[in-house]
Amino acid sequence: MTTKVEKSVEVDVPVRTAYNQWTQFEEFPDFMGGVESVTQRDDRTLHWVAAIAGVRREWDAEILEQVPDEKVAWAATSGATNAGAVHFIPNGPGQTLVTLHLEFEPEGLVEKAGDALNVVERQTEADLANFKSFIESRGAETGAWRGEVRAGSALGTPGVADTVPPGQDVVDVLTADHREVAGLIGEIWTTQDPGERRDLADTAIAELVRHAVAEEMYVYPAMRKHLADGDEAVEHDVEEHQQLEELMKQFEGVEGSDPRFNELLRKLDTVLADHISDEETKHFPQLRAALPESELVELAGKVESAKKLAPTRPHPAAPNHELFHKLVGPGVGMVDRLRDKLTGRTTS
Template sequence: MGHGGSVIEELTSDHQEVAALFAQLDNHAGADPQRRELADRLTMELVRHAVAEEQHLYPAVRRFVDDGDDLADKEIADHSEVERLLKDLEGCQPDDERFDRLIAQLKSMVMAHVADEENRLFPLLAEACSAEALNELGEKVRRAKETAPTRPHPAAPDTPPLNKLLAPGTGMVDRVRDMFTGRGKQR
């Protein structure tokens, strides 16, 4: 979850972790209970990642990148759709006929979003910001992920200042729920 380096290095490492979780899901079939555990871990990573981007990356894109408002709005819209899919997935078990369909939709959407960020947004941000600014953003993103929610909350605010105010409290409630249920624990 926390890798170090610039915001681009941090988020690219998150992208690689998510791709690895999708690959692990692909390696398990049918009603294998490990698929539910992997889906929970995937959800936790995606939600924390999205919250951190919404709190810190997209405001920086709006500020420093030409046409940054349009770029940030598109990325936030992608997050909203992913979060809706994650919420639907949250209620599914691996033997549910919707599980595989939701995972496939989620994978397609997330990987397209990742490609867009890595091929378009990150290069624009790297061109517009100093290495020091990118490193500071990386640290802010890492801190945000530590307190971010771990469950999808599609109705939660996705732009500052409200997302920065509400996410830590929601994250604390989610982590307490996760602790009591054992959700997200690797066996």
């Protein structure tokens, strides 16, 4: 079973100082318990040697995203199954909130026993406390790397030209998403095999989560700005997103043969149908009328790019707004995709 840990610490140094110090990966053993060494092989690749719950492990990790003064996100590529992200947020004059997200898969009896005892959670708290002491006692970083690694850059993240078919704008893209999810739900109703029903449900959930996140990142800010009743329309749509996320969260672990499966599917189908009707009959036509074609096409590209990095699982406790998705969403999405790979969950 995958384990998630999220801890924060406030450090009394500016964001730039805290971030700069974190980029000195080879100095992690100075404040991270159990880490014997970190070797930086190039701008994106690290080799770790550490003791996890008393077991010595080695693994390679790739930096997936590194944005100066904002975040560093990574995932293991061999030797272990873990991923994480650290975020740096200004928290007053000369202060920074450092938040560390970790997700990993304990391996072997010793690690699983250690995980059961919350060893990793306690170690994470201790590591952040040590980082605070380390950087505050110095008052300055030991070094810095101010380059950037953008999410998906090494894989050639497609831009507007090669993600959106010619002649399509953001309304076309979002409407196609609606049709895809509605079609998946229709397949679930007509499929009898419990395993197939569960796989179809997982695919629908992943598509709907990605769609909702992309809307909240780029479409809803445009609606607020350009529609006469933009704030009211967005609040209504966000409330429906929240209802959908809560239903999807309940739906996640229910087997296709469970009587609750049909009950939750029916509720999800009802809320989704109402949401689609509101957007397609009211909000989308208003948005298309308010924005020039070039901006609608540009929004389509942003939506498609956002969906590639967005979470694939519902997180109803997370804020449904643009800033959260841009700061934290890619790290959450990376962890979700890692979990999907580990569990064999169907997302497409």
